[in-house]
Amino acid sequence: MSESTTADIIAELGFQAEIAQLQAIIDGWVDRASREVRSALEWQFQARSKYFRPLTVFSCHRAVWNAPIPEATIRSAAVLEMMHNVSLVIDDILDESDERRGKATLHRKFGLLPALMASGYIVAEGFAMSAEDPHDIRLFADLLKRLGVAECAQWRLRRQPLGVEDWQEIASEDTGSMFETCACLATRDDRLRKFGHLLGVLYHGCDDVGDVKGLESLGGGGEEDLRDGILTLPASLAIRDPEISALFCKPQPSEEDLSRISLAMQAQLPAAEQHLDQIAAEAKWEAHLHAPGDPGLLLTLVDHTRELSRR
Structure with a gap:
């Protein structure tokens, strides 16, 4: 996704001022950080x-109350963006990724130890910024636990002959938990938790499909997932074929094996897109049910998320 596209979405949702405030919070925090990690x-x-995550926070708040976004909620969204970056750093280390969105990953630029310590520093600062809000602290603690469990499960289940339901369970605890947190930070209750969950699973699936298509918009790593035997949405559909499943489950697949798996995943893209359409429809239904303020913002957010794999 280009910067101009991002700016267009922010403008369409009407959150330019809130995003500017959020960025100022993060920039100010970085400027005050220890010189050792700055x-x-x-x-x-x-x-x-x-x-996307802060926009989800702001959209969920507006959808329920149709009121200006409080400064405390903007701060919560900034902390969530910080926690999201922790997950990106860890993902890049696990995937042995050299680049993310065209620039060197943190561990490639500064080394493994500085990247890991910076991650811990971000988490600690996020909790410090939320120290006077027990509600946020509980949500961030639960999020980090769920992300850790999801990452362990995803790696434990590599190269296994699993299916779409297994993929959805992993996506639910990974990206789904992040967007659930967005919704709960916004409303300070669980009324939009299921919407956030569905939006996160949708985002996760669009990321998977975008990787197979070779899209750069989502910043993921399709080649790394294929190499490591990660259960993506297209992979879960492709390995319904016993021959492809056998190749997918091999401990050390050859380049020819990986090529065949990749082609099989490409062939399953229409089925993957159809599955994503179903998730998007469920998310929209949840928005209509539980957003008394302005559900239109949530519907727009779903549409933009769904378009990520179609670019």
Whole structure:
């Protein structure tokens, strides 16, 4: 997704001022960080984000109350963006990724130890910024636990002959938990939790499909997932074929094996897109049910998320 596309989405949703405030919070925090880690933090946060998670926070708040976004909620969204970057750093280390969105990953630029310590620094600062809000602290603690469990499960289940339901369970605890947190930060209750969950699973699936298509918009790593035997949505559909499943489950697949798996995943893209359409429809239904303020913002957010794999 280009910076101009991101700016267009922010403008369409009407959150330019809130995103500017959020960025100022993050920039100010980086400027005040210890000199020992400041360069690493500047590198990690200097590239402007797509802001999908903060936009979800703001949209959910407006959808329920149809009122201005409080400064406390903007701060919560900034902390969530910080926690999201922790997950990106860890993902890049696990995937042995050299680049993310055209720039060197943190561990490639600064080394493994600085990247890991910067991650811990971000988490600690996020909790410090939320110290006077027990509601946020509980949500962030639960999020980090769920993300950790999801990452362990995803790696434990590599190269296994699993299916779409298994993929959805992993996606639910990975990206789904992040977007659930967005919704709960916004409303301070669970009324839009299921919407956030569905939006996160949709985002996860669009990321998977975009990787197979070779899209750069989502910043994921399709080649790494294929190499490591990660259960993506297209892979879960492709391995319904016993021959492809056998190749997918091999401990050390050859380049020819990986090529065949890749072709099989490409052939399953229409089925994957259809599955994503169903998730998007469920998310929209949840928005209509539980957003008394302005559900239109949530519907727009679903549409933009769904378009990520179609670019």
